[in-house]
Amino acid sequence: MRTALSCLAVVVGAFLVALSFGVSAIATYLDPPVGGRSAEALLGTTLGALRPAGSAEVIVRYTPTWWQGSDWLCMMGCAPAMPRCAVLERVLVTNDPESFRSAVFAAARAGGWKPKDGPYPYIGVDDYMDEDQIAVSGTLTSLRFVDLDDVSKREYHEHKFNLQFDVRVWRYIAVLDTMDLPRGEGGGCWWRGVIRAM
């Protein structure tokens, strides 16, 4: 009798857990605790629409705003939950990364960006500053180049983007990651305060 009751309790417990998953998923779907600009909106920003001469866009990926919860079954010492704003990844092929970078900065300046507005990647070459970051149009955009002649890096990015780059014609890819900024910083990314407490 006691064993039967224990088994029943386990089954009921499992059912309740499954139910809580379902309810949580439905509640999140109906009333998401986070939000931000859509892919189309980000594609319309200063650097989202940029395509310098001599380059070609090969793929655009979009990750909507989401939040990183604590670890599964984590009770103590876990990283706190935190929101992640939407990110638009654009990959373009180019043979002239210097002109490409100039075009990016020129567009950012035309969009109102000034270096003193930051962010501040003001580290010398020897300090391995490997990205350009520009805050403009309510986005934080990073720019980096990948040399397709470096086989390991090419294969990594081909796997990441599920693409084959035509290395006979193109030497470099430019990866433009445009992240939406929170509303208070001119972007459209938002989240409910309750998430921070969870």
Next chain:
Amino acid sequence: MRRFLCLLLIGLVMAACRSTFPGSPTTVRVASPLPVETVDGIAPRPTHLPGSIPGPWSEAIAAQIHANLTAPLPGAVASLPPSIASRFSPFARGVNGLICPRYDVAYATDDPATLVSALRFLLVARSYTLNLNGDVARRLGDEMKYGRRSYFSAELGAWAPERSHSVRADLGEPSLAQSAGFGWADAGVARYLIVLRYEQRCALL
């Protein structure tokens, strides 16, 4: 047993409430077929060494960049004195990674504050972004006050407008140039040596 089950149940429900909603990227658009030679203005495929993004400077290119920066501005009062020496270090693969091209230009002066001010003026006028802005007068005053020697250290640092290269000005006593790696510049009887270093960002991986 009952208490254990209750605790287990509570723990599972709490864990479910704290679960993660990972952001997963979705493809918005993809070029199909991938662009080949239908792109306007496509540059020929370069044949630089892997990692030397963008094309590494030659000495002529670096000298031209220096000339463009230091060309006198119309109407400007102060202009730079002639440089005393220059040195170019090409792109190379070092033990600890890539060595980006460098171009050093040395100036000898008895009035470093004026020279650094003139350099700062040119950098700002040519849309460089200052990221290091020392106070030469204060430094020299402190050194004189406390009787310290003027070791080489940076007084100015800046990024080119598109951040393709950085510029840095080091100031110190000529007698200490050898230990600072500037032994190739002979300042003669001048009291100070200023070395302007241009460094290309080559490895942007």
